[in-house]
Amino acid sequence: MTKVKYEFGSYDKFGNLNGAYVVGVILFILISSFIFSLAIFKIYYLQELNFKILFSSIISEIKNIYFISKVSGFIEVVKTYILHISLGFIFTFLYIKTIISKKIEQRKLANFGLENYYLKKKLKDGYIYEVVAGETMEYDKFLKQFENMTQRNKMGSCEIKRYNKLGVMVRFKNPTPSIEEIKGLSPKDYMKKGYLFLGFEGGFKEKRVAKYISLSSLPHSFALLGTSGGGKSNTLNHVLFSIFYNFDTVYELNFIDFKGGVESQPYENLEKRFKTNKIFTYTDNRKELYKKLVRLDIMNKARQKFLKAHNKKKFTNYYIYVFFDEIAEILDYKANTKEEKFIQDKIKEIIESLFRTSRSSGFKLFYATQIFTSVGSGITNSIKNNTIFRILHKTESDEGIHSVIDKEPLEEMGINVKEFGVGEMIIKNESEYYNVRTLYVPDNFIKDIKINSKKKNEKFENDMKKYIEETVKDYPFEEGVFSKEDYLKNKNYNLQ
Incomplete structure (x- = not known):
C-alpha cells in the first residue's frame, strides 16, 4: 500500500494508523482509560475537585497495584480493580471496532472502483467519505459506482451530496412510501x-x-x-x-x-x-x-x-x-x-x-x-x-x-x-x-x-x-x- 508522508509517518493514505502504531494506540487507550476511571471514582469519593489531592491519590493507587502484584500476583490485581479494567477494555473495544468498520468499508469501496475514497466519519444515518490525499475528486464516478454498491449490498435508498471540497456525504433514508403504505389516508387529515x-x-x-x-x-x-x-x-x-x-x-x-x-x-x-x-x-x-x-x-x-x-x-x-x-x-x-x-x-x-x-x-x-x-x-x-x-x-x-x-x-x-x-x-x-x-x-x-x-x-x-x-x-x-x-x-x- 502506498504511504503518504505525514508528520510522524504513522498513517497510510486512507488516514488509518499503520501496524505497530495501532498496537501503541490500543495500549495507550487501555492505560489512559484505566487511569481516567480511577480519577472519576476518586473525585466521587472526595466530593471535590482538588488536583493536588487527586494526583497524589492516583499515585498511591498505582503503588498499591504494584504492591498487590508483588505479594498476591496479577490475578489479585484484576480482582481488585475489575471495574476499572473493564472500562478500559470497553473503550479499547470501541476503538478496535471503529478501525475494523473503516477497513471493511474501505474494502467495499475498493471492490466497486472507489479506492481513491476512504471513510472519514460514520453518521447515525450514513457516512462521510473523503478523497485520499493526492487523489482527484471524481464526483460523477462516485455517484455511478456508489449506486451499484448500494444495489449490490441492499443498502437501501440514499441521498448523496457534496461535502466540502473533497468529500461526499451519504445519508440512508426510507424509500418513498408505496401506494399500499398510504392507502386509506385522506388529504383532509393533512x-x-x-x-x-x-x-x-x-x-x-x-x-x-x-x-x-x-x-x-x-x-x-x-x-x-x-x-x-x-x-x-x-x-x-x-x-x-x-x-x-x-x-x-x-x-x-x-x-x-x-x-x-x-x-x-x-x-x-x-x-x-x-x-x-x-x-x-x-x-x-x-x-x-x-x-x-x-x-x-x-x-x-x-x-x-x-x-x-x-x-x-x-x-x-x-x-x-x-x-x-x-x-x-x-x-x-x-x-x-x-x-x-x-x-x-x-x-x-x-x-x-x-x-x-x-x-x-x-x-x-x-x-x-x-x-x-x-x-x-x-x-x-x-x-x-x-x-x-x-x-x-x-x-x-x-x-x-x-x-x-x-x-x-x-x-x-x-x-x-x-x-x-x-x-x-x-x-x-x-x-x-x-x-x-x-x-x-x-x-x-x-x-x-x-x-x-x-x-x-x-x-x-x-x-x-x-x-x-x-x-x-x-x-x-x-x-x-x-x-x-x-x-x-x-x-x-x-x-x-
Whole structure:
C-alpha cells in the first residue's frame, strides 16, 4: 500500500494508523482509560475537585497495584480493580471496532472502483467519505459506482451530496412510501393553514414524512409534467385541495381548460354552490381567454404600482391563482384567420409576460403538460426558465426527463423517473429536490369541499382601484378585438 508522508509517518493514505502504531494506540487507550476511571471514582469519593489531592491519590493507587502484584500476583490485581479494567477494555473495544468498520468499508469501496475514497466519519444515518490525499475528486464516478454498491449490498435508498471540497456525504433514508403504505389516508387529515400539502416522502428515521411548502414561499410558477396516466390530474387535485382549504388567502382562482371543459366543470359547479365571486373557468374560447388574460395583465401591472407606492417587496396574501390544464392545447395552436393569429400571438405574449414579471404581484401560475421541450408544447424558453417549481411524474424519454431536472440530482438521490409508479414524483424547487408520493384524491373530491366565501377586503379593493384605473388608462387595448370601452362596461372584466 502506498504511504503518504505525514508528520510522524504513522498513517497510510486512507488516514488509518499503520501496524505497530495501532498496537501503541490500543495500549495507550487501555492505560489512559484505566487511569481516567480511577480519577472519576476518586473525585466521587472526595466530593471535590482538588488536583493536588487527586494526583497524589492516583499515585498511591498505582503503588498499591504494584504492591498487590508483588505479594498476591496479577490475578489479585484484576480482582481488585475489575471495574476499572473493564472500562478500559470497553473503550479499547470501541476503538478496535471503529478501525475494523473503516477497513471493511474501505474494502467495499475498493471492490466497486472507489479506492481513491476512504471513510472519514460514520453518521447515525450514513457516512462521510473523503478523497485520499493526492487523489482527484471524481464526483460523477462516485455517484455511478456508489449506486451499484448500494444495489449490490441492499443498502437501501440514499441521498448523496457534496461535502466540502473533497468529500461526499451519504445519508440512508426510507424509500418513498408505496401506494399500499398510504392507502386509506385522506388529504383532509393533512391540511395545514398557510401551507400546500405535497404528499409523503421517505424519512431518515420515520417511514413516511408529510411534505409541505408554505404558500408565502411557494414560487409564482409551478409545472406538472409527465406522460398520460402518471398522476398529473391527481396531483392537481392534491394542490387544489390545499388551496380550497386556504381559500381565505385567495383573491381569485382561474381555471383554464382547453380540453373540452371536462376538468373545469367541477370548479364551475363549486362557484355556483358558494357564490364566492372568486372562481372563474374558461373553456375552448380563445377570444374570451384573451380578454381574461388582458385583465390579469392589467392586475399584474396595477399590483406592481401598488407595491412600489407602499414600499413593499411582494404580496403575501390575496393570491391570484391561474391554472392552465394542458398548456400545449393553448400555446401550440395553429390559427386559421388573421384575427385568430392576432389573438393567439397576444395570448402567448401575455402568458409569457406573466411568467416573467408576476413573481412579486401575488400570482401563482400552474400548468400541466406532457412535455417540457419547446417542440410540440409551445412552451418558450422564457416560460421554461421562469418555471421555478417543477413536479415531474413518470416520463419515458431521457430528453424529457433532463429538460426538467438535471441528471446529477437524480443520480444523487438514486431515482429512476422511468420506473415511477402512479402518484410518485420528483419535485424541484429552485436548488432543492424531493421524491414524493401523493395521496389518492378522487375526481369528486369537490363535493366534500366547504368554502368560507368571505368577501374581498374593501380597504384593499379601494386602495387598488386607483392603480387599476391608472393602468387601464395607459394599457394598449386593441380596438376591434377588445377595446377599453368593452373592458370597462363588462362586469366580468371590470374589477370595480
